[in-house]
Amino acid sequence: MRIREFRTDDWERIWPFWRRIVAAGETYAWDPATDEPEARALWTTGAGKRVHVVEDAAGGIVATAYVKPNYAGPADGVANAGFMVDPDHGGHGYGRALAEHVLATAKADGYRAMVFNAVVETNPAVGLWTSLGFTILGTVPDAYDHPRHGRVGLHIMHRAL
Amino acid sequence: MRIREFRTDDWERIWPFWRRIVAAGETYAWDPATDEPEARALWTTGAGKRVHVVEDAAGGIVATAYVKPNYAGPADGVANAGFMVDPDHGGHGYGRALAEHVLATAKADGYRAMVFNAVVETNPAVGLWTSLGFTILGTVPDAYDHPRHGRVGLHIMHRAL
Numbered sequence: 001m002r003i004r005e006f007r008t009d010d011w012e013r014i015w016p017f018w019r020r021i022v023a024a025g026e027t028y029a030w031d032p033a034t035d036e037p038e039a040r041a042l043w044t045t046g047a048g049k050r051v052h053v054v055e056d057a058a059g060g061i062v063a064t065a066y067v068k069p070n071y072a073g074p075a076d077g078v079a080n081a082g083f084m085v086d087p088d089h090g091g092h093g094y095g096r097a098l099a100e101h102v103l104a105t106a107k108a109d110g111y112r113a114m115v116f117n118a119v120v121e122t123n124p125a126v127g128l129w130t131s132l133g134f135t136i137l138g139t140v141p142d143a144y145d146h147p148r149h150g151r152v153g154l155h156i157m158h159r160a161l
Numbered sequence: 162m163r164i165r166e167f168r169t170d171d172w173e174r175i176w177p178f179w180r181r182i183v184a185a186g187e188t189y190a191w192d193p194a195t196d197e198p199e200a201r202a203l204w205t206t207g208a209g210k211r212v213h214v215v216e217d218a219a220g221g222i223v224a225t226a227y228v229k230p231n232y233a234g235p236a237d238g239v240a241n242a243g244f245m246v247d248p249d250h251g252g253h254g255y256g257r258a259l260a261e262h263v264l265a266t267a268k269a270d271g272y273r274a275m276v277f278n279a280v281v282e283t284n285p286a287v288g289l290w291t292s293l294g295f296t297i298l299g300t301v302p303d304a305y306d307h308p309r310h311g312r313v314g315l316h317i318m319h320r321a322l
Contacts, residue, residue, distance in 0.1 A: 025235050028234065029233055030233045031233050031234040071190035071304070072190055072191045075315060076190075078304045113301070115304075137298070137301060138297075138317055140239065140276055143238070145235040156298065156299055
């Protein structure tokens with residue numbers, strides 16, 4: 001496994017699993033029908049954003065994350081991040097390794113904390129974040145219409161860096 | 162007082178107090194040096210956004226608010242809103258009247274709840290939101306660098322509609 005900075009030509013290898021994850025409508029508060037240009041903008045552009053990718057031993061891209069300021073101006077010391085692991089490559093620890101890399105990188109970049117604004121409470125990743133030191137600051141009740149669980153809450157999660 | 166939909170030519174009467182409020186760096190998590198085109202984009206554009214204004218008896222614009230989806234896709238039933246009252250016209254109940262209008266309008270538009278993502282904990286508006294039925298779901302600690310109070314928290318506030 002190798003974790004490195006995103007390059008523009010990585011996107012075409014991210015888009016297939018990005019599309020599949022968002023279309024499932026179980027973990028992201030984005031339109032399940034988001035098209036490719038909008039997806040690329042959501043994931044790779046914006047002020048102060050850094051994007052990371054994980055390559056497996058074969059050189060394929062199996063996971064990605066972005067990090068950006070969660071707020072601007074007087075609150076720009078708090079980061080936000082998003083993570084995706086290709087569902088065909090789950091269970092190999094790519095998500096945890098990427099998360100540890102992102103936390104270290106964000107701290108080195110000067111962020112004092114990281115906040116996730118909308119973690120679907122049924123998402124198994126909640127356990128990963130908790131194991132990495134994140135706490136649930138609060139939960140927006142009944143905010144997310146899950147295809148199998150009905151309306152579930154969105155956690156706001158936080159970790160100091 | 163009259164509360165009505167924003168028209169494009171209202172912006173030039175909003176911008177002077179918008180600039181003053183954001184430049185003060187006490188209540189908004191935006192760059193205090195935000196320029197006019199960026200400010201206009203932040204306040205008046207974006208998917209699903211509605212903007213309201215309050216006219217006083219003389220026809221001047223004394224307050225404004227936007228309402229938009231706080232999330233997309235499976236969570237697009239939760240609204241977000243932002244409010245500004247011209248500091249030269251405070252204490253006349255414009256903020257409360259606008260908030261009541263916004264809550265009623267958002268409900269009529271089909272939103273099931275409203276969330277504020279980043280209410281500076283020292284902002285007197287916290288009392289207004291609480292009196293209108295909002296609760297504090299959680300607080301991001303030490304997130305906002307306030308010019309007089311130092312680092313203060315950002316409340317996430319919520320109200321069902």
